[in-house]
Amino acid sequence: MKPFTRLDARAAPLDIANIDTDQIIPARYLKTVERTGLGKGLFAAMRYEADGTPKPDFVLNRPDYQGAGILIAGDNFGCGSSREHAPWALEDFGIRCVIATSFADIFYNNCFNNGLLPIVLPVDDVRSLMDEAKGGNHVFSVDLEARTVTLPSGRVVSFNLDAGRQEKLVKGLDAIGETLQHVSSIDAFEQQRLQTQPWVAK
């Protein structure tokens, strides 16, 4: 996994609440056996007309948001389906950080397994970020080690993040490798299970 330390990028405002993972990546794009290439389906319904031409008004299609690396969205981002194709699609498109007032649990977890940083901020902060992102200069910088977002105006907003999750992103840790260091505990647990709940452990 690509480590995440610092990101200087354009931020695109997507001022909609409850963006579900079906909107992030519709089911018809899920018929793939790869993790890559999903960027083309990102926000497909909002991004393309029925005939596949880009909708000029959609924020990520607008010339001044080309190459956006940060997305600023409304409440409860990523609700619905557990599809990890949602963070894959964001990443593949080039987005490495999403800022919102709240995230759905499964999406939030999925982000950390893919080097994508979800930042939760209070509603007033998200509002002012959204306003600045809508302005002429919308290059933000995110410093994960300092846990800050610097706005184009120079204002600095701090965010909270669990230390374990932060480390996972900063170091690009492989969760399976970490867990396998506990393999003797897993073996012991299974042995004990065999005694106490043989009907499960069979």
Next chain:
Amino acid sequence: MTGKTLYDKIWDAHRVADDANGETILYIDLHLIHEVTTPQAFAGLKAAGRPVRRPDRTLAVADHNVPTENQAAGTGAVTDAEARLQLQTLERNVAAAGIEFFPMGDIRNGIVHVVGPEQGRSQPGMTIVCGDSHTSTHGAFGALAHGIGTSEVEHVLATQTLRQRKAKNMLVWVEGTPGPGVGAKDYALALIGMIGTGGGTGSVIEYAGPAIEALSMEGRMTLCNMTIEAGAKAGLIAPDAKTFDYMRGRPAAPKGAAWEAAMTYWTALYSDKDAVFDREIRIDAAALTPLVTWGTSPQDVVPVSGHVPDPKDAPNAERASQIQRALDYMGLTGGQAINEARIDRVFIGSCTNSRIEDLRAAANVARGRKVADHVRAMVVPGSGLVREQAESEGLDLVLIAAGFDWREPGCSMCLGMNPDKLAPGERCASTSNRNFEGRQGPGGRTHLMSPAMAAAAAIAGHLIDVRDLPPLDAETKEA
């Protein structure tokens, strides 16, 4: 010391280790897998040279991508090349790992959340995961069950554990006797309407109370299934005599002495009287009427006798614009009566409502009636075994006589990734769980409701209160 909730008990019983970073390594008893969220996980294992730790604790089905006809012909006959590749990739992966698999066309195959319980694989007190958010369904058995992403699928395949943080405890207490036409689907919609799609975020919901005890296992599964639409991590119901009756004799249920031992454990699975919940919600089932959704989020709930909200009455500008956006997408006008919504399609199926009781409820409404001329209605049993049971009860004949299309099992029109989908602009009365924009096909419009309500809509050609269409044979008896 205060008592423990059911969630606390299951959590404690599965803790393998606490990691320094604040995560707990939790043992997973059952891992359900399907074709869509696993190919990348198996590829990851292969790349790292890691084996599947417990193939015997894993069960695979083919459900999301499968067409709902001609399944006996096998995956080779699936016309969509990408879907076919995904299905064949699953077949290859499970064969290589030695994982039990019910292939397309096998009578035991079906939607993963119908199959697990039906086979007796989902049991009280277990931890159950699947790369699918509606894994919450299995909480109906008093199991801690939730959806995971593909990286986590790979993690469980490799380690039979999951890294987790403990969620909060939330209690939803349902009491009162529901009136006719009201059931588990309405409880679910009522709750989501009350607390919103983010209302349960960070919590595990335990459902309890007399109205929950009165629910059948099918009803409990419907309710736990929809828990994810309230944003909660999982839904749970303490196992009781109904749970044990359902389990007894299922292929993977314990037998003989093992059954007795399991029962001793299972009967201790409940929240202690002095357990403390972080939040409690009460619902009076007697006060509910049949509910439907009007918008593009499961929280957009209204009684079928009610009206679509008017943006003019919204508490603030932000909410007004949200309502307007949903109305525009749904092709509705603020303030209009919801039962004026004329429908094109009906979908009775999905892991929410495709079990035998759901099909019986639909058939009871359809019996002796006809689907409206302009409506295409389909019934998709949740598994081959549900289909067989329904046919043994003659439900297929009732539904076919009424003009419903009787399909083979699968996720079907729940998610718009197999041949069953809505055309742009089509309006559907659906028993599934998500009315998101485009969920049932790009531009499709979904109204969520119970199976009886969906069957009634098929007959009437528009949304209608099922209580206006009482079972015909019951009427005859009264006369």
